[in-house]
Each structure stands twice: as C-alpha cells, then as structure tokens.
Amino acid sequence: MMNTKLYKVVLNLAGELVDAAQRKDQKRFDRLYSQLNTLCLENENTPKDHPVQWETLADFTDEFADAVTLYEKALVKATAINAKDYMSSISYSLATMHIELGQTDAAITALENAKISANKIADKELKSEIDELLNDLKR
Secondary structure, three states: OOOHHHHHHHHHHHHHHHHHHHOOOHHHHHHHHHHHHHHHHHHOOOOOOOHHHHHHHHHOOOOHHHHHHHHHHHHHHHHHOOOHHHHHHHHHHHHHHHHHOOOHHHHHHHHHHHHHHHOOOOOHHHHHHHHHHHHHHHO
C-alpha cells in the first residue's frame, strides 16, 4: 500500500511539471524534475518505495533510453507488489519508448506483458490502447 502523503507529493510534482512544460519554463521544470528524482532516490529500497514515483519520473524523462531504464525499474517494483494497474500502465509506456527507439520486438514483448497484467484491471481505456498498439505493431 502506498503512503498517501508520498502519493500527494508525487501527484503535486507531476502537476507542477506539466505546468512548467506547458509554460516552456525549463528552469522550473529542471528544478521540479530534480526534486522528483531526489524523492525517488531517497525512498528507494525503503518502505516508502513505490512504482508510482518511478513511473512518474520516467514520464517526465526526455531521453527515451533513460526513460526505458526508469520504466523498467518501476516495473520491477510493481511486479514485486503484484500491482496489476501499475504493471499494465508501465509496460504500455515502456512499449511506447521502445517504439520511439525503433525497437519493435521489445515493444511487442512489453505490450504482450501489459495485456496479461491488464487482464485483471478495470481500466477499459488502457486495455483498448494496449490492444490497438499491439495490433498495429503486429501488422
């Protein structure tokens, strides 16, 4: 179970990062990204460690290869706690990064994993996005 206070901090940072990006305020974006990164590192391998902070950090990482590394870390943490919602969304995001990097086989593998973990979740929109992208890649 995720610490509610931590979740609110991560959610707030994500909102501020979106705002900074929309305003093209790179200095503020970099400062907020650094805060989120520090939070992840401070909580790593503690009871506060949770996939949502790593997934959020990956979501705001500009370099695709770096984002892949962070999504993979988030996926390991989600799998360890058997959090199917996180496993599905992280695998989907991981697939999109693999596509950006031209790694179609890796993207298909990530999507197939996402589909398996999404089997038990309520998010029909995510399930649909996974299926559509997987079908597109397999054509």
